[in-house]
Amino acid sequence: MNTCKPLPYLTGYPAALIAQVRQLIAQDKVAELLRKRYPDSHDIRTDKALYDYVQDIKNEYMRNAGQLSKVMFDNKLHVLRNALGTHTTHSRVQGLNLKAKKEIRIASLFKDTPPEFLRMITVHELAHMKQREHDKAFYQLCTHMEPDYGQLEFDLRVYLSYRDAGGGKLWGGVDAGLNGAE
Ligand SMILES: [Zn+2]
Secondary structure, X not given: OOOOOOOHHHOOOOHHHHHHHHHXXXXXXXXXXXXXXXXXXXXXXXXXXXXXXXXXXXXXXXXXXXXXXXXXXXXXXXXXXXXXXXXXXXXXXXXXXXXXXXXXXXXXXXXHOOHHHHHHHHHHHHHXXXXXXXXXXXXXXXXXXXXXXXXXXXXXXXXXXXXXXXXXXOOOOOOOOOOOOO
């Protein structure tokens, strides 16, 4: 595995922590650590199932945050360009009210992850329905929906760094590569 290149998914974390992750990658220990911490994979395979899954979490925590128009897995979201998910707002004028319909796209790599990672990215995208920026209020909202959010986001970033360094898929079926077509 290439262990010299930068770890773009961990930009912003403390240097000591990044050095630790780099060492774990170099020593080939990431797979074992992550599999031990997250032994299961989820079974959400279709956009319909994903929509219901996201809608359930939204109903529990963000009932008043507008309507979800569309939820889908997107295999064109290249995670190497740091697009973990996207959230777009389509505004249309309806009478005197400006109604916003939200669309959530989740990178297809999340099909083959533990349930914890799918929940983390879902919470992240839902939080964007209220908070545009990755600011303090945004992370407070994420943590409100998922108390372990910070740890999960970090562990996901460790997984992406490991994949970026050439590591294979740790959950789910056949490995199609990090940006492989489904
Ligand atoms: Zn975001």
